Amino acid sequence: MTPEEKYELFEKFCGQELSINEKARLNKLLDEDVSVKEELKVYGQLHSYLDTTFNSEAELAMLENTLKKIGKSYFVKSPKEKSTEKPIKKEIEKETKRAPKKESRVIKIPAWIYVAAASVAIIFGVYFFSKSNPVYNDFATIPELSIAERGSADKNSKNAEHAFNAKNYLEAEKYLSILLSEDESNAEYQFYYGISLLEQDKYANASQIFERLYQGNSGYKYRALWFEALNQLKQKKYDQCSELLKNIPKEAEDYNQAQKLLKKI
Amino acid sequence: MGNNKPHADQKYIEALLKNDTIVLTEIYEKFAPKVVGYIKKNNGDEPRAQDIIQETLMTIFKQAKEKGLQLTCPFDAYFFLLCKRKWLNELKKSSGKEVTIPDEVVSIDDESVSFADETEIFETKHELFTEMFDQLGKACKELLKVTFTIKSMEEVAQKLGQSYAYVRKKKSLCIGQLTQMVQNAPKFNQIQNLL
Numbered sequence: 230m231t232p233e234e235k236y237e238l239f240e241k242f243c244g245q246e247l248s249i250n251e252k253a254r255l256n257k258l259l260d261e262d263v264s265v266k267e268e269l270k271v272y273g274q275l276h277s278y279l280d281t282t283f284n285s286e287a288e289l290a291m292l293e294n295t296l297k298k299i300g301k302s303y304f305v306k307s308p309k310e311k312s313t314e315k316p317i318k319k320e321i322e323k324e325t326k327r328a329p330k331k332e333s334r335v336i337k338i339p340a341w342i343y344v345a346a347a348s349v350a351i352i353f354g355v356y357f358f359s360k361s362n363p364v365y366n367d368f369a370t371i372p373e374l375s376i377a378e379r380g381s382a383d384k385n386s387k388n389a390e391h392a393f394n395a396k397n398y399l400e401a402e403k404y405l406s407i408l409l410s411e412d413e414s415n416a417e418y419q420f421y422y423g424i425s426l427l428e429q430d431k432y433a434n435a436s437q438i439f440e441r442l443y444q445g446n447s448g449y450k451y452r453a454l455w456f457e458a459l460n461q462l463k464q465k466k467y468d469q470c471s472e473l474l475k476n477i478p479k480e481a482e483d484y485n486q487a488q489k490l491l492k493k494i
Numbered sequence: 495m496g497n498n499k500p501h502a503d504q505k506y507i508e509a510l511l512k513n514d515t516i517v518l519t520e521i522y523e524k525f526a527p528k529v530v531g532y533i534k535k536n537n538g539d540e541p542r543a544q545d546i547i548q549e550t551l552m553t554i555f556k557q558a559k560e561k562g563l564q565l566t567c568p569f570d571a572y573f574f575l576l577c578k579r580k581w582l583n584e585l586k587k588s589s590g591k592e593v594t595i596p597d598e599v600v601s602i603d604d605e606s607v608s609f610a611d612e613t614e615i616f617e618t619k620h621e622l623f624t625e626m627f628d629q630l631g632k633a634c635k636e637l638l639k640v641t642f643t644i645k646s647m648e649e650v651a652q653k654l655g656q657s658y659a660y661v662r663k664k665k666s667l668c669i670g671q672l673t674q675m676v677q678n679a680p681k682f683n684q685i686q687n688l689l
Binding site: 235267276283288407413 | 547551
């Protein structure tokens with residue numbers, strides 16, 4: 230049996246897709262050679278490792294974010310406070326409940342002031358009530374894709390460009406992924422691929438792309454961070470969105486928009 | 495490992511899986527002081543303790559996610575032991591020699607020790623797998639990423655503009671190659687000896 234055949238059997242074994250004949254072949258192989266048994270064990274472990282790793286990247290990033298926040302608020306307390314072991318939750322509750330104690334003095338206020346104050350309160354109330362949370366569409370400006378060279382015979386670039394600019398993101402995703410399979414590290418392809426996913430609400434996959442770009446050093450580093458923040462905004466995850474926005478530096482193209490959005494959140 | 499009924503502290507494992515801020519905060523309140531005390535006593539400081547705690551919790555998450563970790567012992571000793579070992583490894587890395595510090599902080603039962611052993615082996619293996627995956631060729635890396643994120647092989651094949659049979663064969667060959675790289679790594683034998 231060739232290694233190709235062996236690994237195909239392993240793969241089917243992991244996916245529980247073995248036919249009766251294939252099962253018999255694999256069992257025979259395992260009985261004949263102890264090292265194959267060991268190899269299958271490692272193959273299976275790698276299979277489950279890859280599956281979990283690729284499918285829980287976003288969850289892990291979110292957990293990391295949460296732990297950082299909790300850690301920050303836990304460790305920021307002075308050692309003295311910590312030794313008394315005041316629970317954080319109670320601290321926070323206390324903070325919010327704590328009203329400034331002032332000595333009470335009775336001052337007579339004319340009735341017209343009450344009326345004026347009430348009117349102002351109503352005006353403010355109406356203003357803030359009508360002011361809703363920021364939404365993705367107000368902030369997402371989708372850039373145009375321009376990758377096809379004039380006179381070039383590369384159909385995939387042309388198709389990707391055409392689909393993306395026509396807002397046909399499913400098609401754009403398809404062509405960009407073909408382009409990426411030929412040129413994996415092309416940041417431009419990755420960036421537009423991420424946007425195509427985001428526009429189709431494929432949030433977790435879009436996150437993976439934007440995070441990778443942000444961790445790299447391409448010209449799309451901060452554009453990717455901005456779009457990842459928009460990704461969180463689209464999911465109404467305002468806390469995560471604002472955390473990401475804070476990391477967009479002044480020199481970044483989207484800095485002003487990021488600041489504007491931060492103020493609205 | 496002991497009886498099969500999960501311990502009430504399994505709630506901390508669930509909290510990691512669900513990203514439950516309230517229960518995760520409780521972990522810090524209840525279990526961090528002991529870890530911080532230990533690390534500070536042994537050449538560390540608070541920022542290092544914060545990192546150790548966070549890394550340990552993320553390792554537990556990964557194990558729970560992949561292996562469905564079911565805790566049948568209290569979280570306290572298990573978590574402390576993991577943080578302690580991680581810290582000793584850090585010290586070992588920075589000083590270049592074995593570090594042993596006598597136990598004094600808590601008495602640790604056998605069950606907690608074996609749970610901590612299991613998590614430690616999981617982590618070491620995980621690190622080896624990641625290291626080997628990084629050494630794989632670009633084409634294999636990309637193909638594995640796509641095939642594991644998109645469950646339908648037909649869709650993957652369509653996406654990559656290849657035939658279904660080709661993609662499946664290539665996937666199995668890439669994992670096969672990774673298997674051999676892992677088995678040939680010296681670290682792999684060290685892990686096998688721990689089992």
